[in-house]
Amino acid sequence: MEKIINISNLTKDYGHGRGIFDFSFDIKRGEVFGLVGTNGSGKTTTIRNMMGFIKPQNGKITINGNDSWKDAYEIKKSVGYIPGQIDFPDVGTGTDFLKIQADFLGIKDLSYMNKLIDMFKLDSDASLKRMSKGMKQKTAIVAAFMSQPDILIMDEPSTGLDPMMRDKLIELILEQKKKGKTIFLSSHIFKELEDTCDRVAFIHNGKMINIVDRAQYEENMDKQYKIGFAVPKEYQQFLKCNYEILTQNENYNHLVIKINDTQMNRLFKSLQPYNIRYINYQPYTLEWYYTNIIEKQEVQKYV
Template structure:
């Protein structure tokens, strides 16, 4: 294992149940790690600790085996960051902002920045103050990736982007992963995390309720969730008596939802052949569905 980020027993209590509590997780080199949770669940607080902006009350966070509070400035040589709130320094145009940041970072070669500017279709000569939310976000993305940092922290990195640009960001994340970069991203857009992340942590009320390996969610698809509505009640009750794994019955609509492994699918068709079916639909197993289940489970406890 090539551990690159470690969060150990991290606690920051802001009172009234807000904050983050006893967070433990590690991210390996070359991994894309997602953080998901509703607003106020603690995603930003966690990332701010990694950036060394917040001092842990208990526990610690480290990047490349260095404490991220103590070695905050030194670690910035290896870390790119998109803050959750976009507010630029007092410079005129997008390009002035990139030049300023490049000067801080000691970057002389602008080819990477230009490549990103083109890729995201950004008008770098536009005035920062006049930029739309999406344009500002694109500027923040260019800034975070232009230094070719080994580690990128994205706090809601796709906020304000149109769907096309959102998927461009997802592609960029995948490409960076291919280059061996490590990416730690928070989001509430499941689609974004689903297609790019290796693992996703669920945060609720400042605690991690689960960390899933995306492969297991993607792999789950060999068992499918299928919903069938029957035209008559007799067929419906007939169907219920069959040996299928029925997970939900909605009697008022004559609907049944079953979980069925791919190998048994023909048996289902055999049974349905002699019945009056209104529709049949497959519900894809998504990160979102998984999250909702987990979230509700945690609620019930």
């Protein structure tokens, strides 16, 4: 598939270990690509570089063939963008702002804009200055989607939304995905990423840790089970068995294994000689992957 967004060796160093360092990845046409990491990990810096608001010290970004720094104006006209920090100009009401945005984008038919306003229950006649955080976020969502752009770039797009409106946003993203739009978003809400993304990149302290494909956390994968042992010696003995162990904890004598459904009979036969305290099925979610694989890998680097 055609690569619509390409990021190559991107570095923006603010000093004292802050910034992003040697990021490289690409996003294909029609793909929804997510970015997740803790506060300060580099999500917003990455997106600001993509939109041409800041210039990297090294590396290059192209979006639909345009250089993110040299062709920033063209990118801003063709890409639907939701910033992480929303600060509207003093132009009156939400309606006033959206009409100015429509003029900038050359939108004559405002029917889709009005559909989005209804969808998100946005009081667009309210003063921008007096809008709540959630209302500002809705206005930014309408502004980003109303031209139905082929590419959308969003920095924490559900910030300030209540659960119902967050579901509406997910519905909107999936609707655009079905139309073949290319979408890049950062989020701290794992379910939001799980529901929408084909791939998710994990970043930590400004460095790319891993890129996870959807197949790695969908339900049709191998299952994982958490097993607790009553006797430490038996726990140690089971570790020598030929099972794929994802995590283990000697303090509590428990571990998590990954196993295919076809091997469940073998597992239960293997466990018969042991005193088992519990065995629990563990859903293999994106959040589990982050907290148990990514975070632990990073911690071990400093031990």
